[in-house]
Amino acid sequence: MEAKTKDLWVFVETKEDGSARNAGLELLNPGRMLAEKQGGKLVAVVIGNGVDAAVEAAAGQGADQILVVEGEEYQHYTTDAYVNAMEHLILKYGPTTLLIGATNYGRDMGPCLSSRLKSGLTADCTALDVEEETGNIAWTRPAFGGNLMATIVCPEGRPQIGTVRPGVFKKQEPVTGHAEIIREDYHVSADQIRTRLIEVIRDAAETMVDLEGADIIVSGGRGVGSAEGFDQLKDLADVLGGVVGASLAAVDSGWIPYAHQVGQTGKTVAPKLYIACGISGAIQHQAGMSGSDCVVAINKDPEAPIFEVANYGITGNLHEVLPLLTQEVRKLKA
Amino acid sequence: MGYPQVTCALETEADGDSLKVIQQGPEEKQVIGVDMPCVVTFTQPSFEVRYPTIKRKMAANRTQIPNVTSVELSGIDLTRCGLEGSPTHVKSTFVPVHDSNVVMIQEETAEEASRKLIALLSDEHVI
Numbered sequence: 001m002e003a004k005t006k007d008l009w010v011f012v013e014t015k016e017d018g019s020a021r022n023a024g025l026e027l028l029n030p031g032r033m034l035a036e037k038q039g040g041k042l043v044a045v046v047i048g049n050g051v052d053a054a055v056e057a058a059a060g061q062g063a064d065q066i067l068v069v070e071g072e073e074y075q076h077y078t079t080d081a082y083v084n085a086m087e088h089l090i091l092k093y094g095p096t097t098l099l100i101g102a103t104n105y106g107r108d109m110g111p112c113l114s115s116r117l118k119s120g121l122t123a124d125c126t127a128l129d130v131e132e133e134t135g136n137i138a139w140t141r142p143a144f145g146g147n148l149m150a151t152i153v154c155p156e157g158r159p160q161i162g163t164v165r166p167g168v169f170k171k172q173e174p175v176t177g178h179a180e181i182i183r184e185d186y187h188v189s190a191d192q193i194r195t196r197l198i199e200v201i202r203d204a205a206e207t208m209v210d211l212e213g214a215d216i217i218v219s220g221g222r223g224v225g226s227a228e229g230f231d232q233l234k235d236l237a238d239v240l241g242g243v244v245g246a247s248l249a250a251v252d253s254g255w256i257p258y259a260h261q262v263g264q265t266g267k268t269v270a271p272k273l274y275i276a277c278g279i280s281g282a283i284q285h286q287a288g289m290s291g292s293d294c295v296v297a298i299n300k301d302p303e304a305p306i307f308e309v310a311n312y313g314i315t316g317n318l319h320e321v322l323p324l325l326t327q328e329v330r331k332l333k334a
Numbered sequence: 335m336g337y338p339q340v341t342c343a344l345e346t347e348a349d350g351d352s353l354k355v356i357q358q359g360p361e362e363k364q365v366i367g368v369d370m371p372c373v374v375t376f377t378q379p380s381f382e383v384r385y386p387t388i389k390r391k392m393a394a395n396r397t398q399i400p401n402v403t404s405v406e407l408s409g410i411d412l413t414r415c416g417l418e419g420s421p422t423h424v425k426s427t428f429v430p431v432h433d434s435n436v437v438m439i440q441e442e443t444a445e446e447a448s449r450k451l452i453a454l455l456s457d458e459h460v461i
Binding site (some may be wrong): 002021069079080099103104105107108112118119120122131138140142143146148149150151152153154155156157185194195197198199200201202216240265272273281293294296297302307308309311312313314315316320321324325327328329332 | 338339340341342344354356358359360361362363364365366367368369372377414419420421423424425426427429430435436437438439440444445448449451452454455456458460461
């Protein structure tokens, strides 16, 4: 399709309670810069059921305009309902660019949408800019497991679509919103939705971790050695008010559930402090945590690649160091 | 293709003409029902990949793998295939550089190292 405007859209994914996921909100931040360079408005698209909280949050992140589609059929995410609604909006308003958070649902929606619109999608981006000469978005993403970065353009297809890893960009401090809110009455009938949610399998332990929203993460890898070894990480995380993360090696060993995994096949995180304990720092792990403000690495191997991305390093036995750190933090907070 | 899709699947189970797909949702796993034909894409599975036995390896060597080309796939629009047909293209590539500026904390004892690290983090208001 042809773009009708120079507007840049950000899909603000909602939770079932109608609040916004950070993945979408944080994209409004780079979205502002890109929209200005492209000379169009910054538009948030909110789809869900009872999404006032998400609309308010999007306005607070500086959106110029918010398109809202509400209905019971949007309460739980389904590919058919969301892609149909999004396609309807895009054909009606014709944005030039669409940013989607690379969450499980964002990764589901993006390719289906770009295929229907015969446009191009760049998945899992970690940096965004505008090409000066053409006005196209320059999408940068890791290739070959993060060993190479590729900058990709989509010269013809519109809207140019990209999914961006959560945690790569940060939300700004909320401002007083002045967004124009447009409510779009669009419904998808039950027979158009071809997947059914049969059951939600809740696992109390897994739902407790919010790695992407955490300010402090104490993360463990192969060097932790056992499930019990993670207790020491939990102690330090608790006194710091943080959460426990893990590398693929620790999750694969069955020491900690997948929900804690940081890295290319896990979560992308960007906390203020990331303490990597017994993690060698494979490129796939770094892909998930290199956006952290401050990285502390504790490893018995002084040559471990994790030290290359760390701000502070301690070479030593983590089982000796961790309880001492916990003790020092307790003293500090006492 | 106009088929329904389920992504981030971990396991599937046939249920008559439909599939039950265990899907990794944003927070928890969920079971999704979908009629066939459909497209299901998988993520990291919950089970180990089966180790090939000698017998299976030998069977694999004897297996004929059909080679399908664009001639047989007459329904395909070749202008939308391959590098030529891609709406996106790679403009440039570069190797990511990490300028290492790690401060190694080397003290006589682990106690002293721990104390120094926590003091540094506290001074920088990280904790």
